[in-house]
Amino acid sequence: MQAVYIIWLRQLKRYLRSKSRIVGSLGQPLLFLVALGFGLGPVFQKAGGGNYLDFLAPGIISMGILFTALFSGIEIIWDRQFGFLKEMMVAPVSRLQIMVGRTLGGATVAVIQGIIVFLLAFLVGFRPEYLTAWTFLLALVFMFLIAVLFTALGTAIASQLDDMQGFQLIMNFVVMPLFFLSGALFPLNGLPSGIALVVKIDPLSYGVDGLRHALTGVAQFGFGTDLAVLALITAALLGLGTYLFSKTQI
Amino acid sequence: MPSSNEDIIKVSGLTKRFGDFTAVQNISFDVKHGEIFAFLGPNGAGKSTTIKMLTTVLRPTAGEIFLNGHDVARDALGARRSFGIVFQDPSLDDELTAYENIEFHGVLYGVERELGKQRAEQLLKFVELWDRRNDLVKGFSGGMKRRLEIARGLLHHPKILFLDEPTQGLDPQTRNHIWQYIQNLNKEEGITIFFTTHYMEEAEKVAQRVAVIDHGKIIESGTPDGLKSKTGTSSLEDAFLSLTGHELREEAATGADHMRAGAKVWGRH
Ligand SMILES: Nc1ncnc2c1ncn2[C@@H]1O[C@H](COP(=O)(O)OP(=O)(O)OP(=O)(O)O)[C@@H](O)[C@H]1O
Ligand SMILES: [Mg+2]
DSSP states (O other): HHHHHHHHHHHHHHHHHHHHHHHHHHHHHHHHHHHHHHHHHHHHTTTTOOOOOHHHOOOOHHHHHHHHHOOOOTHHHHHHHHSSHHHHOOOOOOOHHHHHHHHHHHHHHHHHHHHHHHHHHHHTTOOOOTTOOHHHHHHHHHHHHHHHHHHHHHHHHHTTTTSSGGGGHHIIIIIIIHHHTSSSOSSTTOOHHHHHHHHHHHHHHHHHHHHHHHSSSOOOOHHHHHHHHEEEEEEEHHHHHHHHTTTOOO | OTTTOOOSSSEEEEEEEEETEEEEEEEEEEEEEOOOEEEEETTTTSSSHHHHHHHTSOOSSSEEETTOOOOOOOOHHHHHEEEEOOSOOOOOOOOOOOOHHHHHHHHTTTOOHHHHHHHHHHHHTTTTTTGGGBBGGGGGGGHHHHHHHHHHOOHHHHHHSEESTTTOOHHHHHHHHHHHHHHHHHHOOEEEEEEEEOOHHHHHHHOEEEEETTTTEEEEEEEEHHHHHTTTOOSSSHHHHHOOOOOOOOOOHHHHHHHHHOOSSSOOO
């Protein structure tokens, strides 16, 4: 437990010390909120979709979490390059403990980032009227699940990479599709069946849906499905990540 | 628990191939409980590769390793509980302070809190970094980082301590100082020391037994005096040179590691 805690704490300290990273990673969500929220708002309204910013904000919060979480997982490549990974690999702690500590650390950081995006959205005009203390708690649960899932995915991917050269590849072929095909930006009704299927396969869709449900009361799949799918995939990825990580050599 | 007269490090037939290059070729050796053992060899001889296999972070192509009675291949965690290591390459977290690096290590190794604090202070003072303990490591000079790595490595007192060129890049005063400390640990706590170095006078002074490795093979082993008399030389340095020849080695492994890492993106096994 101690080991998990100190690894978690390290992730948190590193995050809090990189002010430029925090600020830098808020630019994109803000841009999306402003450009899409205001740009597409009128069209969305006319089409009978209601307030687009309300619809969009949970999606952009999810995006902030997705990016931060995956990145936190992938950060393990830096640990390898700067040598710190060796220090963890020779320590008398199980690989699962290291994985859990890292994942919880990355996830905590991602949730903080998600909350900051939530506040940004609020500044831009997001007013989730449906929100109560209870649904906010539920929203936090979904933020956390999204965060854990994608930190674990990031770690699993990173354990297969030797350096950051593969990073661009991952951004283009994993992160962007996960985001754009998640229902973060558009409702799922009336989609061509091919796209609809892809959206249903994308785990982020369930995170976005759960979060949107909690914050605005609008749902596609329902809490039960969202929670079940997220929990299942998270567990699977944690297992896979731990396995791949335990095979890591220096 | 193994009986105390059994060898604490037992290596047999250890081999490591990278592609079709053999870095370590069928080496066997034993180290006794409480011994100070030096592993000497020119650049690229295979010292660090051997240490990485001994410390569970690199899988051997063939061979067996027992550390303190634990089969490294089957019981890596048990093996890890038995040793500590100071790596040749940097392994600090630059974004943490000196103290945080030490603290992290202490918790990971389950050093009891009060004892950890006490030793952290003692060691940081010893390597003259106590005043800088709350500074981020990224602002440290090479020698300061090295000293911190050593202090960290000495925080918990394991059965076996691996030191891969611990004193590289340090001034002679500091090197003497550190070797005294390590010899003391060896004497007072019976910690077995396995180290590599390119400073032959260091090895001659400190090591009770040495093995000389070149091109991945152990070419000679024995006491420093034994090697000297076998080669008819008067210092370990001359014995080393007479065993390994005078030609230069084409590579220093440290810099090459990064280039290798860059060459290969996917496909970690
Ligand atoms: N991951 C790797 N992939 C390919 N070759 C490697 C790898 N690691 C080490 N080698 C090679 O194995 C050989 C032995 O390297 P090693 O680092 O063990 O040498 P060393 O004895 O520690 O040398 P030095 O005194 O310079 O530290 C070198 O030729 C090195 O290039
Ligand atoms: Mg070496």
